[in-house]
Amino acid sequence: MQLDDSNLPLHERLANAVEAAIATGQFQTGSRLPTHRQLAQQFSVSIGSVTRAIDTLSARGVVRGEIGRGTFVLEQGDSDDGGVVDLTVNAPPPVVPLARLNEASLMANRQALGLAHGGYVDPSGTERQRAVIADWLSQSRTALKADDILLCNGAQQGLHLAFAVLQPRSNIILTETATFPGALAAAANLGMSMAPVAIDDEGMLPTALAQALETSGARIIYTTPVCQNPLGFETGPARRRELATIARRYDAMIIEDDIYGVYAAKGRLTYRELAPERVFYVTSLSKSVTPLVREGVIAPPPELMAAVRKRLRAECWGLPPYIGELAAAMIETGLAGDAASALREEARARVALTQDLLGLGAVPMPDGAPHVWLAMDPLKAEQFARRASEAGVRITPPSATQVGEAPVSGVRLCIMAPAARATLTRALKIIAGILGSDEDVVV
Numbered sequence: 001m002q003l004d005d006s007n008l009p010l011h012e013r014l015a016n017a018v019e020a021a022i023a024t025g026q027f028q029t030g031s032r033l034p035t036h037r038q039l040a041q042q043f044s045v046s047i048g049s050v051t052r053a054i055d056t057l058s059a060r061g062v063v064r065g066e067i068g069r070g071t072f073v074l075e076q077g078d079s080d081d082g083g084v085v086d087l088t089v090n091a092p093p094p095v096v097p098l099a100r101l102n103e104a105s106l107m108a109n110r111q112a113l114g115l116a117h118g119g120y121v122d123p124s125g126t127e128r129q130r131a132v133i134a135d136w137l138s139q140s141r142t143a144l145k146a147d148d149i150l151l152c153n154g155a156q157q158g159l160h161l162a163f164a165v166l167q168p169r170s171n172i173i174l175t176e177t178a179t180f181p182g183a184l185a186a187a188a189n190l191g192m193s194m195a196p197v198a199i200d201d202e203g204m205l206p207t208a209l210a211q212a213l214e215t216s217g218a219r220i221i222y223t224t225p226v227c228q229n230p231l232g233f234e235t236g237p238a239r240r241r242e243l244a245t246i247a248r249r250y251d252a253m254i255i256e257d258d259i260y261g262v263y264a265a266k267g268r269l270t271y272r273e274l275a276p277e278r279v280f281y282v283t284s285l286s287k288s289v290t291p292l293v294r295e296g297v298i299a300p301p302p303e304l305m306a307a308v309r310k311r312l313r314a315e316c317w318g319l320p321p322y323i324g325e326l327a328a329a330m331i332e333t334g335l336a337g338d339a340a341s342a343l344r345e346e347a348r349a350r351v352a353l354t355q356d357l358l359g360l361g362a363v364p365m366p367d368g369a370p371h372v373w374l375a376m377d378p379l380k381a382e383q384f385a386r387r388a389s390e391a392g393v394r395i396t397p398p399s400a401t402q403v404g405e406a407p408v409s410g411v412r413l414c415i416m417a418p419a420a421r422a423t424l425t426r427a428l429k430i431i432a433g434i435l436g437s438d439e440d441v442v443v
């Protein structure tokens with residue numbers, strides 16, 4: 001345990017060091033911290049500085065002092081505020097400890113101030129920023145080099161760029177029967193339309209995809225193969241091979257939205273690996289680390305790299321370079337990797353909790369997923385979303401994810417959205433109550 005060398009007051013640096021030790025498990029939740037005297041000796045500071053640091057940590061809700069007993073480490077973020085629960089936003093709970101973010105931002109500050117042209121760097125991101133995340137993704141998902149990728153503002157911009165660059169090939173994008181509302185919005189913004197392809201529990205059916213390509217003339221496929229949003233399935237390697245073969249046969253391009261790749265349980269084979277000449281690989285740090293640093297990554301087929309770069313430069317001149325530095329620092333300090341592991345662990349626990357409280361049998365991604373799909377007939381799904389909202393649990397209206405004419409038959413529960421697991425538990429009990437009642441809402 002060491003104090004950082006920032007210019008922060010001593011007691012804050014001490015508080016940060018103790019918080020970092022809690023985050024890394026050196027001081028366990030519920031345990032008693034060493035005495036003020038012991039901490040003073042350990043850090044070579046005065047007892048007065050320790051007292052101020054402990055006051056700071058109490059104010060942050062990290063520890064609690066008990067008269068005559070000592071100072072105890074509190075459970076982080078596990079209290080339910082009792083308010084409306086929002087299960088509409090696919091956001092991960094906060095797993096980034098302040099002290100670790102401080103450490104990364106200090107590193108980012110130093111790097112950022114040294115950037116060329118005061119920060120007007122290459123619109124694709126600096127070579128270093130791209131190398132750091134390419135390396136991280138290579139270790140965890142798919143082989144990428146710095147020159148294969150561009151950094152952008154979230155996966156959302158990555159999708160918009162891919163759609164825009166591919167638009168001359170066809171105005172129709174084929175996708176699953178329900179999809180991410182942001183993808184629908186991006187397509188609509190460009191005057192493009194999305195058409196559904198029939199699915200089973202692994203994704204698009206090869207025969208249905210071939211038929212849709214044949215009859216619609218579409219030459220663009222958008223898919224989220226890991227934890228599809230909203231339907232929650234994962235496409236395994238055999239199905240990916242079949243679908244990639246069909247895409248090649250029809251000379252169709254695939255936009256692979258791997259934003260939930262951190263939860264992949266069926267191996268690492270990506271469409272990018274299968275068909276690099278026709279795949280736009282898109283991901284971001286939003287779901288695997290934190291949406292605070294919405295660094296998006298897009299790896300287009302090599303011959304379309306220049307077109308994507310041109311468009312990115314015209315739209316916004318790329319990711320703000322400070323965010324690129326912060327993301328790189330989060331990866332280099334190990335914070336990103338630890339956050340990803342913490343999210344996977346949390347997601348596994350939350351899926352089990354959801355199965356238990358809702359009495360669900362098998363779910364498509366039992367090892368952890370950020371959202372769970374409850375299948376039900378379309379009319380019931382809309383009613384259910386409305387009744388849940390009235391009971392204090394907000395759920396995205398199924399129609400928001402609808403592709404084509406057929407209404408969506410189910411609802412998505414964003415189980416990672418509540419910061420505290422206790423809040424999710426309360427929401428799931430409310431949902432179980434609604435599922436258990438036969439009352440129909442007149443529409």
Ligand SMILES: Cc1ncc(COP(=O)(O)O)c(C=O)c1O
Nearest residue numbers: 090154155156180229259284286
């Ligand atoms: C499937 C999918 N793709 C892309 C995005 C957008 O990601 P970002 O926040 O990085 O822009 C989301 C966000 O919810 C998503 O669910």
